[in-house]
Amino acid sequence: xxxxxxxxxxxxxxxxxxxxxxxxxxxxxxxxxxxxxxxxxxxxxxxxxxxxxxxxxxxxxxxxxxxxxxxxxxxxxxxxxxxxxxxxxxxxxxxxxxxxxxxxxxxxxxxxxxxxxxxxxxxxxxxxxxxxxxxxxxxxxxxxxxxxxxxxxxxxxxxxxxxxxxxxxxxxxxxxxxxxxxxxxxxxxxxxxxxxxxxxxxxxxxxxxxxxxxxxxxxxxxxxxxxxxxxxxxxxxxxxxxxxxxxxxxxxxxxxxxxxxxxxxxxxxxxxxxxxxxxxxxxxxxxxxxx
Amino acid sequence: xxxxxxxxxxxxxxxxxxxxxxxxxxxxxxxxxxxxxxxxxxxxxxxxxxxxxxxxxxxxxxxxxxxxxxxxxxxxxxxxxxxxxxxxxxxxxxxxxxxxxxxxxxxxxxxxxxxxxxxxxxxxxxxxxxxxxxxxxxxxxxxxxxxxxxxxxxxxxxxxxxxxxxxxxxxxxxxxxxxxxxxxxxxxxxxxxxxxxxxxxxxxxxxxxxxxxxxxxxxxxxxxxxxxxxxxxxxxxxxxxxxxxxxxxxxxxxxxxxxxxxxxxxxxxxxxxxxxxxxxxxxxxxxxxxxxxxxxxxxxxxxxxxxxxxxxxxxxxxxxxxxxxxxxxxxx
Numbered sequence: 173x174x175x176x177x178x179x180x181x182x183x184x185x186x187x188x189x190x191x192x193x194x195x196x197x198x199x200x201x202x203x204x205x206x207x208x209x210x211x212x213x214x215x216x217x218x219x220x221x222x223x224x225x226x227x228x229x230x231x232x233x234x235x236x237x238x239x240x241x242x243x244x245x246x247x248x249x250x251x252x253x254x255x256x257x258x259x260x261x262x263x264x265x266x267x268x269x270x271x272x273x274x275x276x277x278x279x280x281x282x283x284x285x286x287x288x289x290x291x292x293x294x295x296x297x298x299x300x301x302x303x304x305x306x307x308x309x310x311x312x313x314x315x316x317x318x319x320x321x322x323x324x325x326x327x328x329x330x331x332x333x334x335x336x337x338x339x340x341x342x343x344x345x346x347x348x349x350x351x352x353x354x355x356x357x358x359x360x361x362x363x364x365x366x367x368x369x370x371x372x373x374x375x376x377x378x379x380x381x382x383x384x385x386x387x388x389x390x391x392x393x394x395x396x397x398x399x400x401x402x403x404x405x406x407x408x409x410x411x412x413x414x415x416x417x418x419x420x421x422x423x424x425x426x427x428x429x430x431x432x433x434x435x436x437x438x439x440x441x442x443x444x445x446x447x448x449x450x451x452x453x454x455x456x457x458x459x460x461x462x463x
Numbered sequence: 464x465x466x467x468x469x470x471x472x473x474x475x476x477x478x479x480x481x482x483x484x485x486x487x488x489x490x491x492x493x494x495x496x497x498x499x500x501x502x503x504x505x506x507x508x509x510x511x512x513x514x515x516x517x518x519x520x521x522x523x524x525x526x527x528x529x530x531x532x533x534x535x536x537x538x539x540x541x542x543x544x545x546x547x548x549x550x551x552x553x554x555x556x557x558x559x560x561x562x563x564x565x566x567x568x569x570x571x572x573x574x575x576x577x578x579x580x581x582x583x584x585x586x587x588x589x590x591x592x593x594x595x596x597x598x599x600x601x602x603x604x605x606x607x608x609x610x611x612x613x614x615x616x617x618x619x620x621x622x623x624x625x626x627x628x629x630x631x632x633x634x635x636x637x638x639x640x641x642x643x644x645x646x647x648x649x650x651x652x653x654x655x656x657x658x659x660x661x662x663x664x665x666x667x668x669x670x671x672x673x674x675x676x677x678x679x680x681x682x683x684x685x686x687x688x689x690x691x692x693x694x695x696x697x698x699x700x701x702x703x704x705x706x707x708x709x710x711x712x713x714x715x716x717x718x719x720x721x722x723x724x725x726x727x728x729x730x731x732x733x734x735x736x737x738x739x740x741x742x743x744x745x746x747x748x749x750x751x752x753x754x755x756x757x758x759x760x761x762x763x764x765x766x767x768x769x770x771x772x773x774x775x776x777x778x779x780x781x782x783x784x785x786x787x788x789x790x791x792x793x794x795x
Binding site: 272 | 587752759
């Protein structure tokens with residue numbers, strides 16, 4: 173049996189990891205809900221968030237990390253707008269664009285990942301934690317960075333919910349999610365809302381990247397690992413449900429941490445796949461799926 | 464419709480003749496022969512994917528996984544058990560078909576994007592399992608080397624003599640392209656066209672789309688698995704790098720570039736992409752940046768692929784009267 177300290181340590185990791193998966197999956201589910209596009213480039217947003225922060229803080233500019241973090245979020249927002257404008261927008265001239273959009277997001281993932289490889293090389297990079305040191309509770313310790321990760325994730329979930337419920341832009345997005353044509357008829361500027369949606373997603377992806385990298389490493393293509401897990405989170409929680417995402421992210425983080433502890437890190441992904449298939453056999457729309 | 468089909472058959476017959484005479488013109492030009500063999504292999508893979516994407520309208524991302532399954536099975540059987548490559552290829556194809564059947568049974572009950580999620584999850588998990596399964600003879604991270612080549616009677620194929628390889632690849636791919644062509648023009652193919660044009664009406668006529676989809680999904684997995692086996696015996700190595708995103712996108716772009724749901728389209732796509740990739744090889748990592756850019760650009764400029772150029776131009780000209788431009792296009 174495992175000792176209480178070990179259990180406490182693992183649970184702390186579960187909570188921190190689950191919070192990052194929430195950020196990744198929220199980005200995917202937001203874009204899917206509003207635009208009906210499954211954004212395969214989300215993992216690249218994640219990687220680029222890490223690389224931009226690295227370039228600002230360590231690689232080229234040596235800025236204070238807090239400043240680098242903030243600038244990265246701004247860059248991510250602008251990049252999301254640009255991404256929609258340059259790549260998704262032109263597709264929408266043609267019928268059947270929901271299929272071409274899938275291919276285009278895959279293509280841009282290839283482009284972005286290899287651009288990172290060309291610019292930054294294949295050697296892995298690291299980012300500093302948001303806060304050094306640990307909190308002590310008797311024998312158990314929790315890294316301050318993990319606490320910060322959890323707090324930031326909770327804050328983002330609350331803010332995103334408020335944004336979608338209370339603001340005009342948020343309400344417009346929900347309108348498009350419910351009925352794109354209807355939203356168009358009542359005068360909601362769909363194209364602009366698509367842009368905002370991708371911008372928010374890019375910010376969520378970049379945040380997840382900057383929060384996860386200090387506990388692992390950063391290399392081009394690492395985004396796919398997290399992306400794969402986010403897909404399982406969505407399938408379990410149900411596409412289009414924030415509540416589902418939050419619960420599913422913590423369930424899967426628990427599974428991952430404990431299967432890694434008992435079976436080894438290699439088995440995390442296969443265990444994920446088995447869970448995914450089992451869910452889809454018994455409950456195809458996930459726990460809280462809305463469609 | 465009848466004249467269009469026969470025109471197409473003339474075209475197919477013509478290309479059959481051209482490709483069977485090509486070695487006489489080229490002589491034993493190994494680099495070109497090698498590229499053409501790759502073109503043959505990938506055109507079958509691309510057309511099998513096209514069958515799923517363009518005709519059955521299922522967003523399946525498991526094709527490269529089937530390809531690799533067929534390849535790995537055949538490589539492991541011939542290397543570890545000394546089995547004949549031909550038998551290995553058949554068994555590899557059967558295993559791919561079996562896995563395809565299981566995934567199909569689960570996936571095809573799901574809605575559009577979930578199929579993509581599940582099949583892509585399979586694609587992402589397989590390399591992890593294969594890398595971990597070194598004890599089972601998968602070769603682990605490094606993969607399997609010196610996989611035996613094919614033989615017919617006493618003759619063993621070798622890279623030093625490309626003409627025999629060329630003909631066997633040509634024969635195999637022509638056979639499977641013909642099978643795919645037959646499926647498209649069979650009652651099953653017609654059922655898919657009906658489902659694509661009006662799903663409720665087709666279903667009310669008694670077309671069971673689930674059964675047909677599972678069937679075509681399995682056939683596509685079988686053909687792709689067999690081509691995977693053929694590929695590894697030609698290339699003689701296989702490693703988890705077959706699951707890299709670029710390989711996946713190569714095949715997908717072949718389908719998209721040629722035109723989804725337009726039969727010989729993906730074959731054109733395969734020829735263009737294989738040769739293009741060969742010319743971009745010297746650019747190292749920049750090659751994949753360019754390939755990604757090409758994928759994006761093609762989808763933006765030619766969403767219906769090369770085969771759809773006339774339609775795309777038409778649609779652009781008619782953008783003012785949207786109702787006609789959007790006629791007959793199926794939404795997911």
